[in-house]
Amino acid sequence: TQLLEQSPQFLSIQEGENLTVYCNSSSVFSSLQWYRQEPGEGPVLLVTVVTGGEVKKLKRLTFQFGDARKDSSLHITAAQPGDTGLYLCAGAGTTDSWGKFQFGAGTQVVVTP
Amino acid sequence: GAVVSQHPSRVICKSGTSVKIECRSLDFQATTMFWYRQFPKQSLMLMATSNEGSKATYEQGVEKDKFLINHASLTLSTLTVTSAHPEDSSFYICSASWAANTGELFFGEGSRLTVL
Numbered sequence: 001t002q003l004l005e006q007s008p009q010f011l012s013i014q015e016g017e018n019l020t021v022y023c024n025s026s027s028v029f030s031s032l033q034w035y036r037q038e039p040g041e042g043p044v045l046l047v048t049v050v051t052g053g054e055v056k057k058l059k060r061l062t063f064q065f066g067d068a069r070k071d072s073s074l075h076i077t078a079a080q081p082g083d084t085g086l087y088l089c090a091g092a093g094t095t096d097s098w099g100k101f102q103f104g105a106g107t108q109v110v111v112t113p
Numbered sequence: 114g115a116v117v118s119q120h121p122s123r124v125i126c127k128s129g130t131s132v133k134i135e136c137r138s139l140d141f142q143a144t145t146m147f148w149y150r151q152f153p154k155q156s157l158m159l160m161a162t163s164n165e166g167s168k169a170t171y172e173q174g175v176e177k178d179k180f181l182i183n184h185a186s187l188t189l190s191t192l193t194v195t196s197a198h199p200e201d202s203s204f205y206i207c208s209a210s211w212a213a214n215t216g217e218l219f220f221g222e223g224s225r226l227t228v229l
C-alpha cells in the first residue's frame with residue numbers, strides 16, 4: 001500500500017490569494033487524481049494526471065505531476081469562496097487493480113470573502 | 114459524467130441491528146465498485162473492492178463478517194453493517210468504475226450512519 005502525504009492539512013486564506021497543496025509519496029503511481037469534497041457529499045473529480053511532468057490547467061486551477069510520478073501539486077490562483085472544500089489526492093499504484101486508489105489525508109481549504 | 118447513487122443518505126439505527134446501504138450506477142455498468150469509510154474531517158479509507166459476481170476483496174484490518182458486501186449485478190453493490198455499534202457510526206461512500214474507462218472513479222453521495 002502506497003502512502004500519500006498531503007500538505008498542508010489545513011489552509012485558510014483570503015479571497016484573491018493564491019494557494020498550493022502538495023501530495024507526496026515514496027512510491028510511483030500509474031496515475032494520480034485530485035478531488036474536491038464538500039461536507040456531506042461524495043468527492044468530485046477535478047483532474048487525472050498520468051504522464052510524469054504533466055501539467056494540466058482547469059481555469060484557475062493548475063495541476064502538476066512530478067517527473068518521477070511520485071508527487072503532485074495543486075495550485076489555485078485568485079482563490080474564491082467557492083473553492084472552499086476538502087481537497088484529496090488519490091493515487092493508483094503500478095501493481096494495483098484497475099480503479100483501486102489510495103487517498104491522501106486531505107487538505108481542508110477555507111477561502112474567506 | 115456517470116452517475117452513482119447511494120441510498121439511504123442518512124440512517125439512524127439502534128445498537129445491535131444491521132443496516133444495508135445500496136450503491137447503484139445509474140447510467141453505466143460498473144464492473145468494479147469500491148467502498149470507503151470516512152471519519153469527520155478525515156480522508157477516505159478504502160474498505161473493500163467489489164467485483165460483480167465474485168467475492169469482495171477486503172483491505173487489511175476490515176472485518177469481512179462485520180461489513181458484508183454483495184455485488185450481485187453490474188449496477189448494484191450493497192454494504193451491510195452487521196450488528197452495528199456506535200463505533201461503526203461514520204460516513205460511508207461508494208465509487209464505481211468500469212474496465213474500459215480512463216480510471217476515473219465516480220462517487221456516490223455518501224451515506225451517514227449513526228448508531229445509537
